[in-house]
Amino acid sequence: MKKTIYASAQEAEAAFYDAFGKSDLEAMMAVWADDDEIYCIHPAGPRISGVENVRESWRRFFTNGQMLSFQLHARHEVHGMMIAIHSVYEQITVAGEGPARNPMLATNIYLRTDRGWRMVAHHASPAPAVPASRSTAQTEPKRAPKTLH
Amino acid sequence: MKKTIYASAQEAEAAFYDAFGKSDLEAMMAVWADDDEIYCIHPAGPRISGVENVRESWRRFFTNGQMLSFQLHARHEVHGMMIAIHSVYEQITVAGEGPARNPMLATNIYLRTDRGWRMVAHHASPAPAVPASRSTAQTEPKRAPKTLH
Numbered sequence: 001m002k003k004t005i006y007a008s009a010q011e012a013e014a015a016f017y018d019a020f021g022k023s024d025l026e027a028m029m030a031v032w033a034d035d036d037e038i039y040c041i042h043p044a045g046p047r048i049s050g051v052e053n054v055r056e057s058w059r060r061f062f063t064n065g066q067m068l069s070f071q072l073h074a075r076h077e078v079h080g081m082m083i084a085i086h087s088v089y090e091q092i093t094v095a096g097e098g099p100a101r102n103p104m105l106a107t108n109i110y111l112r113t114d115r116g117w118r119m120v121a122h123h124a125s126p127a128p129a130v131p132a133s134r135s136t137a138q139t140e141p142k143r144a145p146k147t148l149h
Numbered sequence: 150m151k152k153t154i155y156a157s158a159q160e161a162e163a164a165f166y167d168a169f170g171k172s173d174l175e176a177m178m179a180v181w182a183d184d185d186e187i188y189c190i191h192p193a194g195p196r197i198s199g200v201e202n203v204r205e206s207w208r209r210f211f212t213n214g215q216m217l218s219f220q221l222h223a224r225h226e227v228h229g230m231m232i233a234i235h236s237v238y239e240q241i242t243v244a245g246e247g248p249a250r251n252p253m254l255a256t257n258i259y260l261r262t263d264r265g266w267r268m269v270a271h272h273a274s275p276a277p278a279v280p281a282s283r284s285t286a287q288t289e290p291k292r293a294p295k296t297l298h
Contacts, residue, residue, distance in 0.1 A: 037227045039236055041254055046277055047236055049225055076198055078186045078258075078269055083232050085258060085270060087188055087196055105190055107256050107272045109227075109234060120227055121234060123256045125274030128195055 004030050005116035009077075009084030012110050012117040017070045017090075023062035029055050033111060033118035041123040043104055067095035073103070073130045084110045084117070089130045103130045153179050154265035158226075158233030161259050161266040166219045166239075172211035178204050182260060182267035190272040192253055216244035222252070222279045233259045233266070238279045252279045 006012035012031050019027035032038050032054060039049040040057055048057045073089040090104040105127035110117045155161035161180050168176035181187050181203060188198040189206060197206045222238040239253040254276035259266045 037225075039225055039227075041236070041256070041274070041276075044275060044277065046280060047223070047225065047238075047254055074196070076186075076188055076196065078188075080229075080231055080260070082229055087190075087270070087272075089196075105196055105272075107190070107270065109258075111229070121236070121256065123236075123254075123272050123274070125190070125272070126193060127190075128193065131195060 006118070007116060009086065009110035009117045012119060013086060013108060016108070016119060017072065021068045021070055023065050023067070025055070025059055025062055028058050031119050033113055033120050035120070038120050043124050043126055069093045082112045089127060090124070091130055103127050155267070156265060158235065158259035158266045161268060162235060162257060165257070165268060166221065170217045170219055172214050174204070174208055174211055177207050180268050182262055182269050184269070187269050192273050192275055218242045231261045238276060239273070240279055252276050
């Protein structure tokens with residue numbers, strides 16, 4: 001088990017997508033809080049909760065060993081002292097193929113634990129399109145986060 | 150604008166689904182935090198953020214005035230002092246029709262503001278099935294929430 005301490009939710013998120021792209025199960029689980037309250041919703045899948053079930057879901061996901069790269073767009077952040085909620089569009093490219101036509105939209109939730117920032121929830125689902133920057137009123141370009149409380 | 154104060158995330162959630170079912174725009178917006186950081190992801194839709202855009206999305210959603218009822222299943226809660234993250238399966242019934250075949254799975258996030266508990270994020274997406282209670286290891290029956298920090 002890696003002893004990595006993530007000093008911010010941004011660091012934890014970078015590690016999450018790095019592990020995801022490399023199909024690295026140990027690195028992936030090092031991002032998650034070691035708590036049975038954690039949950040993960042893969043696109044169109046059921047809710048999976050608890051460390052063992054979440055680990056098993058990623059193990060299955062990684063079985064084919066595909067290398068993926070993620071371009072994250074239009075990150076939207078809501079910050080508290082102990083929590084960070086990130087919404088991102090994930091544009092996924094499978095190594096050797098072109099980028100997927102449609103992105104996923106993920107809500108990633110991180111808590112500041114006594115072992116640094118860790119993921120407690122990941123909810124991903126298909127989205128219609130990555131919003132253009134300076135896009136319509138319905139979507140948001142990337143901008144600085146604001147602290148709500 | 151209603152002056153309702155929700156004393157808990159559970160109360161805010163009950164008001165959210167009540168307003169949703171009744172297509173009541175003012176009651177719906179009274180549940181949301183009055184903050185431009187709020188965001189809403191309707192199933193397969195883009196991320197919509199900010200009070201005005203979220204209001205407009207619900208206004209469109211409610212245009213046909215359909216009465217809906219929601220059965221919520223397998224609520225999973227992660228609680229902090231100032232935040233509550235609820236994941237619920239939504240089994241939706243349109244008045245005059247049978248229940249929808251497949252449920253939605255929602256991540257609902259509430260913050261304790263100086264005007265009570267308010268919703269800051271709603272991410273809903275299609276799910277395969279409502280988990281049976283005492284179900285497989287992949288899903289969770291309803292259980293008591295635990296405070297993480």
